[in-house]
Amino acid sequence: xxxxxxxxxxxxxxxxxxxxxxxxxxxxxxxxxxxxxxxxxxxxxxxxxxxxxxxxxxxxxxxxxxxxxxxxxxxxxxxxxxxxxxxxxxxxxxxxxxxxxxxxxxxxxxxxxxxxxxxxxxxxxxxxxxxxxxxxxxxxxxxxxxxxxxxxxxxxxxxxxxxxxxxxxxxxxxxxxxxxxxxxxxxxxxxxxxxxxxxxxxxxxxxxxxxxxxxxxxxxxxxxxxxxxxxxxxxxxxxxxxxxxxxxxxxxxxxxxxxxxxxxxxxxxxxxxxxxxxxxxxxxxxxxxxxxxxxxxxxxxxxxxxxxxxxxxxxxxxxxxxxxxxxx
Numbered sequence: 001x002x003x004x005x006x007x008x009x010x011x012x013x014x015x016x017x018x019x020x021x022x023x024x025x026x027x028x029x030x031x032x033x034x035x036x037x038x039x040x041x042x043x044x045x046x047x048x049x050x051x052x053x054x055x056x057x058x059x060x061x062x063x064x065x066x067x068x069x070x071x072x073x074x075x076x077x078x079x080x081x082x083x084x085x086x087x088x089x090x091x092x093x094x095x096x097x098x099x100x101x102x103x104x105x106x107x108x109x110x111x112x113x114x115x116x117x118x119x120x121x122x123x124x125x126x127x128x129x130x131x132x133x134x135x136x137x138x139x140x141x142x143x144x145x146x147x148x149x150x151x152x153x154x155x156x157x158x159x160x161x162x163x164x165x166x167x168x169x170x171x172x173x174x175x176x177x178x179x180x181x182x183x184x185x186x187x188x189x190x191x192x193x194x195x196x197x198x199x200x201x202x203x204x205x206x207x208x209x210x211x212x213x214x215x216x217x218x219x220x221x222x223x224x225x226x227x228x229x230x231x232x233x234x235x236x237x238x239x240x241x242x243x244x245x246x247x248x249x250x251x252x253x254x255x256x257x258x259x260x261x262x263x264x265x266x267x268x269x270x271x272x273x274x275x276x277x278x279x280x281x282x283x284x285x286x287x288x289x290x291x292x293x294x295x296x297x298x299x300x301x302x303x304x305x306x307x308x309x310x311x312x313x314x315x316x317x318x319x320x321x322x323x324x325x326x327x328x
């Protein structure tokens with residue numbers, strides 16, 4: 001399928017399939033060994049967890065933006081709903097972080113599934129404005145509902161607990177939690193890969209390429225865009241739940257449009273039409289933010305400069321540029 005890194009190719013594309021498989025295996029090994037090699041280069045495990053969480057949220061957005069052609073400025077809403085869902089479950093209902101994570105993902109995913117059909121009734125800038133309005137609605141609810149959400153002070157009073165399996169207890173320290181994030185990231189990435197390589201994913205790309213032609217052919221394009229919206233919301237909610245577990249805290253900022261802008265920057269920076277582009281973008285974004293913010297409070301200025309340079313010299317994103325160079 002055009003535009004999907006790692007998509008199945010024809011038999012004649014055997015060498016390309018082999019390279020992609022080897023590349024994915026190498027990526028998996030690098031991510032699996034992060035707790036070993038990252039401290040040796042001055043990093044820490046929670047930083048890697050943050051990279052994967054932001055990459056996961058941006059991959060969800062990228063399904064809608066890069067592969068379906070819908071620009072959403074409100075995907076932080078589903079990220080934040082997943083975050084609050086996990087926090088409230090752990091604070092009031094359960095000590096099982098897996099159950100809390102499931103509930104948080106369902107809460108954010110259900111909101112995306114219900115609100116997506118409303119947003120997709122319009123295209124272009126009007127679609128974007130609807131998404132940002134929906135996101136800000138949830139933001140102000142979180143700010144005003146002090147008794148439940150903690151208001152502007154955020155939601156506290158919950159924390160990660162060990163995962164208890166039959167005959168096995170998994171501690172959720174920095175390393176243990178990183179591997180939980182890695183498993184969630186791998187499962188979600190695999191699910192997205194399957195969707196994009198199925199007829200449904202081909203339909204998403206066809207809508208992106210020529211929305212009007214598919215409408216004239218009688219295809220219910222709004223339904224497909226709504227499906228893409230819902231799937232991307234589920235992935236964003238999963239990332240939000242993991243983010244709440246990473247920080248043992250959540251606040252209305254996880255629902256704000258500024259965070260949606262961060263996810264958009266990550267997707268575009270890495271390559272929004274490339275499957276692994278958001279991961280590359282998240283690595284650059286999180287590392288630059290972590291390093292520069294230790295030096296100055298004006299770290300967003302540096303992020304902005306990096307983004308401007310990327311858009312001017314790498315319009316297809318960093319990973320898109322290197323992939324194009326490899327094919328030429």
